[in-house]
Amino acid sequence: MEAQKARRPIEIAAAESAKLFSFKHGNVQIKVTHWSELVRGKVSSHCMVLASKLWENFIFDPTKNQGKSKKPQCEKEDSIEPRWETQTHKSQRVERQDPTSENGKQETLRRPVKEVDFRDNDSEALLVLLRIAHLQYNDVPTTLTYKTLLDVAVLCDRYNCVELVEPWLSQWLSDEEKSWKEAGHENWLFIAWVFARDKVFSDLAARMVREATTNDDGKCLTSSGAEVSGPMPPKVLERIQEVRKELIKNLLEVPYSRLDRYESTVASICSRPGNREGCDAAIYGSIARGVQKAGLWPRKQAEDIHMSAKELATRVKDIRIYAPYDSYSNQYCGGPGFWDQIPNILSAVPSPVLDLPRRHMM
Ligand SMILES: [Zn+2]
Numbered sequence: 001m002e003a004q005k006a007r008r009p010i011e012i013a014a015a016e017s018a019k020l021f022s023f024k025h026g027n028v029q030i031k032v033t034h035w036s037e038l039v040r041g042k043v044s045s046h047c048m049v050l051a052s053k054l055w056e057n058f059i060f061d062p063t064k065n066q067g068k069s070k071k072p073q074c075e076k077e078d079s080i081e082p083r084w085e086t087q088t089h090k091s092q093r094v095e096r097q098d099p100t101s102e103n104g105k106q107e108t109l110r111r112p113v114k115e116v117d118f119r120d121n122d123s124e125a126l127l128v129l130l131r132i133a134h135l136q137y138n139d140v141p142t143t144l145t146y147k148t149l150l151d152v153a154v155l156c157d158r159y160n161c162v163e164l165v166e167p168w169l170s171q172w173l174s175d176e177e178k179s180w181k182e183a184g185h186e187n188w189l190f191i192a193w194v195f196a197r198d199k200v201f202s203d204l205a206a207r208m209v210r211e212a213t214t215n216d217d218g219k220c221l222t223s224s225g226a227e228v229s230g231p232m233p234p235k236v237l238e239r240i241q242e243v244r245k246e247l248i249k250n251l252l253e254v255p256y257s258r259l260d261r262y263e264s265t266v267a268s269i270c271s272r273p274g275n276r277e278g279c280d281a282a283i284y285g286s287i288a289r290g291v292q293k294a295g296l297w298p299r300k301q302a303e304d305i306h307m308s309a310k311e312l313a314t315r316v317k318d319i320r321i322y323a324p325y326d327s328y329s330n331q332y333c334g335g336p337g338f339w340d341q342i343p344n345i346l347s348a349v350p351s352p353v354l355d356l357p358r359r360h361m362m
Contacts, residue, residue: 014037014039017034017035017037017039018039018040018041020034020039020041020127021034021039021040021041021042021043021123021127021130022041022042023041023042023043023044023047023130023134023136024044024134025044025046025047026041026042026043026044027042027043027044027045027112028042028043028044028045028048028059028112028113028114028115028116029041029042029114029115029116030042030043030115030116030117030118031115031116031117031118031119032118032119032121032123032126033119033120033123034123035123038119039123043116043130043133043134044134045059045060045112047133047134047135048133050133051129051132051133051161051164052133052159052160052161052164053160054158054159054160054161055116055133055159055161058113058116059112059113059116060110060111060112060113062113121155122148122151122154122155124148124151125148125151125152125154125155126155128140128141128144128148128152128165129152129155129156129159129161129164129165132164132165132168133164140168142168142171142172143171143172143174144172146179146182146185146188149172149173149191150187150190150191150230150231152165152172153190153191153194153195153231154190154194154231156194156195157190157194157231157359162194162195162196162359162360169195173195173197176188176192176197176200177200180192180200180203180204181207183222183223183224184222184223184224184226186204186208186220186222186228186230187230187231187232188200188204189201189204189205189208189232189233189236190230190231190232190233192204193233193236193358193359194359196358196359196360198358201233201353201358202351202353202354205236205239205240205351205352205353206349206351206352208220208240208244208352209240209243209244209247209309209349209352210244210247210308210309210310210346210349211223211308211309211310212228212240212241212244212308212309213225213306213307213308214241214306215227215306216306218241218303220237220240220241233356233359234356235356236352236353236356239352239353239356240352242352243349243350243352244309245302245303246302247309247345247346247349248302248305248309248312249302250345251309251312251313251316251342251345252296252299252300252302252305252312252316254316254338254341254342254345255287255290255291255294255296255316255319255338256291256299258287258334258335259284259287259288259291261334262280262283262284262287268280269283269333269334270283270332270333270334271332272329272332272333275324278324279323279324279328279333280334282322282323282324283321283322283323283328283333283334285322286319286320286321286322287319287321290318290319290320290321291319293319294315294316294318294319295315296315296316313342313345313346316338316342317338317339317342319338321337321338
């Protein structure tokens with residue numbers, strides 16, 4: 001984010017940008033958008049071929065990647081799911097070099113195209129991959145911002161070349177435990193999915209179940225109130241929302257089911273000898289009053305709840321049940337207090353991503 005929004009330093013002339021993207025033995029021209037400007041560079045077809053099968057196709061047999069213009073370039077033939085949700089990619093535009101001699105179809109096929117268009121790729125992330133592909137290891141950064149790490153993950157997924165960056169992953173992910181927890185870093189789900197960081201993947205998804213809020217359309221919001229967007233693994237947001245909804249339903253059920261009990265009978269609920277009616281009336285009244293104060297009255301459906309499940313759990317847990325003379329008893333007065341039930345409900349939440357396919361298994 002920072003890189004794109006920041007002003008392009010004046011001292012970096014366009015020619016210098018072109019140099020960045022021009023590699024030794026470059027024989028294929030590339031077009032890149034860098035600092036909002038079109039830059040032309042040159043890559044080595046041999047290096048590109050070794051780095052990614054998808055790049056090999058772009059350079060030597062672009063027809064292999066055509067007909068998939070509505071899908072991400074990296075999508076496997078047999079996959080029907082998009083790899084991420086909010087981005088689609090234009091077909092990689094290529095222009096073949098005119099063959100100088102006609103030596104048969106085979107030779108024509110192996111002749112590199114004249115130009116490959118990378119304009120819709122993030123240039124900073126692309127530069128990282130190109131430097132690795134061209135063995136410029138000393139120029140590969142040892143740390144990446146969250147934004148660039150995400151963009152690198154997007155390109156690794158798109159070009160199916162995670163192996164290319166693997167030697168750098170331990171450095172780039174060295175602060176993952178801190179980074180994924182930061183506000184607004186929900187797309188760590190995608191980073192973790194691409195780079196097979198299973199624990200981060202499931203921990204972040206579980207946290208979003210507990211802490212995500214929603215808007216009126218039921219979409220997940222970030223802690224700053226913006227709709228969660230950007231690259232996401234397939235189905236993950238839907239699963240997080242499903243599990244969140246189930247959790248909220250279970251939390252609402254705690255006070256509502258207790259109210260149901262009193263509303264469904266005129267018989268005494270309290271079984272303790274003494275003032276049973278007074279006990280029932282006090283408990284029913286305190287739950288009804290507590291539900292109202294918690295903003296849960298009139299009765300809500302799970303989809304009406306836009307606060308986080310965590311906040312809802314706190315509000316339900318804080319509903320205090322009063323009984324005459326403070327003589328409330330789990331055993332006699334109709335069941336345990338809500339503060340006893342909430343931790344069990346929270347700890348029983350299933351992982352939203354347990355059975356979702358991981359990228360490295362696809
Ligand atoms: Zn009682």
